[in-house]
Amino acid sequence: MSCLHIKNLSVKFKTGGATVFAVSRVSLDHTGGETLALMGETGCGKSVIANSIVRLLPENTSIKGEIFFKGRDLLKASERELNQIRGQEIAIILQNPGLALNPIKKLGKQIAEPLVIHKKMPWKQAVLQAEQMMNQLRFTGLKEKIKAYPFQFSGGMNQRVIIASSMVLNPRVIIADEPTKGLDLEARKEVMKELADIKKRKGSSLLLITHDFDLSREIADRIAIMYAGEIVEIAQKKEYFKEPLHPYARALMQSLPENGFKPIPGPPVAMTDPPRGCKFHPRCPFRIKRCASERPPEITINGRQVRCFLYA
Amino acid sequence: MLPLCLMEIQDVSKTFRYGLIKRKGRSVFNNISLSIPSGGTVGITGKSGIGKTSLGKIAAGIIAPSKGHVLYKGKDIFKMQKAEWNTFRTKVQMMFQDPEGALNPMKTIGRQFNAVCRLMGEKDKNKACKRIQEVMDQTGLSDEILDRFPNELSGGQNQRVALGRVLLLEPEIIILDEPTSALDISVQAQILQLLKTIQKENRISYLYISHDKKLIEFMSDTIFSMDKDEQDSY
Amino acid sequence: MKQKATIGFKGLLQFDKEAGRFPASRAGLIVFLIFLFIALFAGILAPYGPNERFAPFESPSHSHLLGTNDMGHDILTELIYGSRVSLLVGILTACLATGLGLVIGLVSGYFRGITDEVLMAVTDIFLMIPRIPLVIICAVFLRSSYWLIILVLGLLWWTTTVRIVRSKILQIREMGFVISAETLGFSKFHILFSEILPNTVFVIIPKFMLTVASAMIAEASLSFLGLGDPSSKSWGMMIRYAFERGGFIRDMWWWYIPPGLCITVCVLSIVLMSFSLENSVDRFTDFFRGLIPSFTGMRRD
Numbered sequence: 001m002s003c004l005h006i007k008n009l010s011v012k013f014k015t016g017g018a019t020v021f022a023v024s025r026v027s028l029d030h031t032g033g034e035t036l037a038l039m040g041e042t043g044c045g046k047s048v049i050a051n052s053i054v055r056l057l058p059e060n061t062s063i064k065g066e067i068f069f070k071g072r073d074l075l076k077a078s079e080r081e082l083n084q085i086r087g088q089e090i091a092i093i094l095q096n097p098g099l100a101l102n103p104i105k106k107l108g109k110q111i112a113e114p115l116v117i118h119k120k121m122p123w124k125q126a127v128l129q130a131e132q133m134m135n136q137l138r139f140t141g142l143k144e145k146i147k148a149y150p151f152q153f154s155g156g157m158n159q160r161v162i163i164a165s166s167m168v169l170n171p172r173v174i175i176a177d178e179p180t181k182g183l184d185l186e187a188r189k190e191v192m193k194e195l196a197d198i199k200k201r202k203g204s205s206l207l208l209i210t211h212d213f214d215l216s217r218e219i220a221d222r223i224a225i226m227y228a229g230e231i232v233e234i235a236q237k238k239e240y241f242k243e244p245l246h247p248y249a250r251a252l253m254q255s256l257p258e259n260g261f262k263p264i265p266g267p268p269v270a271m272t273d274p275p276r277g278c279k280f281h282p283r284c285p286f287r288i289k290r291c292a293s294e295r296p297p298e299i300t301i302n303g304r305q306v307r308c309f310l311y312a
Numbered sequence: 313m314l315p316l317c318l319m320e321i322q323d324v325s326k327t328f329r330y331g332l333i334k335r336k337g338r339s340v341f342n343n344i345s346l347s348i349p350s351g352g353t354v355g356i357t358g359k360s361g362i363g364k365t366s367l368g369k370i371a372a373g374i375i376a377p378s379k380g381h382v383l384y385k386g387k388d389i390f391k392m393q394k395a396e397w398n399t400f401r402t403k404v405q406m407m408f409q410d411p412e413g414a415l416n417p418m419k420t421i422g423r424q425f426n427a428v429c430r431l432m433g434e435k436d437k438n439k440a441c442k443r444i445q446e447v448m449d450q451t452g453l454s455d456e457i458l459d460r461f462p463n464e465l466s467g468g469q470n471q472r473v474a475l476g477r478v479l480l481l482e483p484e485i486i487i488l489d490e491p492t493s494a495l496d497i498s499v500q501a502q503i504l505q506l507l508k509t510i511q512k513e514n515r516i517s518y519l520y521i522s523h524d525k526k527l528i529e530f531m532s533d534t535i536f537s538m539d540k541d542e543q544d545s546y
Numbered sequence: 547m548k549q550k551a552t553i554g555f556k557g558l559l560q561f562d563k564e565a566g567r568f569p570a571s572r573a574g575l576i577v578f579l580i581f582l583f584i585a586l587f588a589g590i591l592a593p594y595g596p597n598e599r600f601a602p603f604e605s606p607s608h609s610h611l612l613g614t615n616d617m618g619h620d621i622l623t624e625l626i627y628g629s630r631v632s633l634l635v636g637i638l639t640a641c642l643a644t645g646l647g648l649v650i651g652l653v654s655g656y657f658r659g660i661t662d663e664v665l666m667a668v669t670d671i672f673l674m675i676p677r678i679p680l681v682i683i684c685a686v687f688l689r690s691s692y693w694l695i696i697l698v699l700g701l702l703w704w705t706t707t708v709r710i711v712r713s714k715i716l717q718i719r720e721m722g723f724v725i726s727a728e729t730l731g732f733s734k735f736h737i738l739f740s741e742i743l744p745n746t747v748f749v750i751i752p753k754f755m756l757t758v759a760s761a762m763i764a765e766a767s768l769s770f771l772g773l774g775d776p777s778s779k780s781w782g783m784m785i786r787y788a789f790e791r792g793g794f795i796r797d798m799w800w801w802y803i804p805p806g807l808c809i810t811v812c813v814l815s816i817v818l819m820s821f822s823l824e825n826s827v828d829r830f831t832d833f834f835r836g837l838i839p840s841f842t843g844m845r846r847d
Contacts, residue, residue, distance in 0.1 A: 255500070
């Protein structure tokens, strides 16, 4: 079983003259076999963390900190080592499944491709194994699906195909970036089921990046909430949904449809000019003087972690 | 309870035809009827792809129905004279799902507001500025966005700008096609509250389209579901 | 801080700095600006007047860096003044061709239907007409001059621009802001020229530049064939005279190589510039958007 240890990760990059502080000193432990949901809204930095792990960030990014995987700091690994790790040991499923599939190649071949490249398997064998994998996806009419093209399927099915693709090499860690984004209810349910199944069958660790609370309620073990580049709360799923501790987490839950769409006052944070001290304090109903000048430390309460002075 | 009926959609069907010689038809929906009262919200819900957006566009007069009529204050909008149509065009507006897509990427927000003021015939620069300021206050926008371009603003801000632009025309009906589905959860909540406030302050009717049942229930007085063509009143 | 109203020379330099990642394009920009500068300030830069005569067929020396031609004119002076003609013909042709192509493409793409069909049919007809032979034939019947070249080439070259503009318009007209503008009640004219046109810039400007380049080469070829105006010589005409009046035979490379080199380098600089524009659309967009307030419309104070 593998672990991902992220220590003090900070990521910033320049766009059009301004610097965006995407991630600020994030530390996270992802234990083997668990499903950790990294949640937050646009701009909070969750996708940036995912891309940092597999080093898929654009060139003008400055990354500080360490990401340990199986004892090695991924941020210091060479491109060659990373190519070995990517796909085989850490798989990443990116957003927009339609774009990840090559529209002019048959599906069967695309699923088989990682096997041929990484494990140097002959094509025929690889396609057979891909077929098996698609079997497990409970696609009906098997033979046709292998020979089909991506455009013949809906978004949900394509997403499941991508997931199958990423499982083909039995990676230890799967990072799924917004797997249900843009999908309608039916497709979302399919994808949720798929991920839950994989969890049971393979026991891989899943780092789930999402803003979909229904999804994390279904399949997550732990939930980490991010705001403006920092992790503000980490808790076991049940405890989190019973009672979120951090003011942002609480306010976010109140904005959900089932809780009446209650808005959080104030505008979202500008990532080029974040507030000093606690990033959430301008919008926080519980703020005190300290919040504007000091960054709250991570406080452990009952096995959970919260970054807020309320619990100091 | 709700008085004047502003818009009536009568037995509207839409079939999209394609092909040059043999015109094949794809029927989107058939025989839909509903009415929009003054100051209230009618919600339209249903699965994706069922034709909600097409219905909204027909109500807004952007596309024509294959069969049926859309009456605005008693008159069929597709048979109106120019002057009547101009009034209709001002009073019935639409907001779309993609916030940034509704704005011209090459123009600053200020210029886009200005253009609408000029459209209204407002030649006095001071009056136009005043009107723009009012609308910006109502939608919660700060002065500094006037010099920005749409791609420099967040989704929530862009949607507020789109709303502000529409409000400049002082509409009576706004047709909203999933205006919050591309937004974050907390921003969505803010925009929904904003829409409700503005509805009360300006006495505008909404035709709200969404596939999210809870959202529709939150926003609407009456709900029309296109899934089974049944009507529920709440 | 956002890059606003970067107009004028300062704007070009700013744009220049940000084009950094493709040094070839920066070189292209600088070289082209140099040529432009030379063309604009030819009077000051040229060592002698354009009609001053000295001893003919002289080799390069201190007083005549590129020697003199058959009529005794200083070749360097001719070269400098020639830049004016070559650039002007190229730019005017491109203006005419791109302008026509833009308007026709806009109308055709936005209104579609019969208008579109007719305009595209007309385009196809114009595409079939061979350009250079037409110029030659016209020159037989009319006086050969640069205006003839500009008119004929300009009136035939809009065809490629039309196709590009039209396909971009077909894309743009489906976009949200166009439908929004229609819903808000803007007139079709306003939508076409105020909303859609600014969004065609990324397509138009590179095409314009490439048309300038093509026009300069075409003009050089036609001038070499003798269709230019002998009183104001372009680079192409210089080469022709070098050929005709004994420059080649006398191995006077300083007469025919410099103008050829100038044409090549100038065209290359334009092409490099246009490639970089296609690559760095974002920076280009910001640069252009800052210019728009100076073209049209009110700006809130």
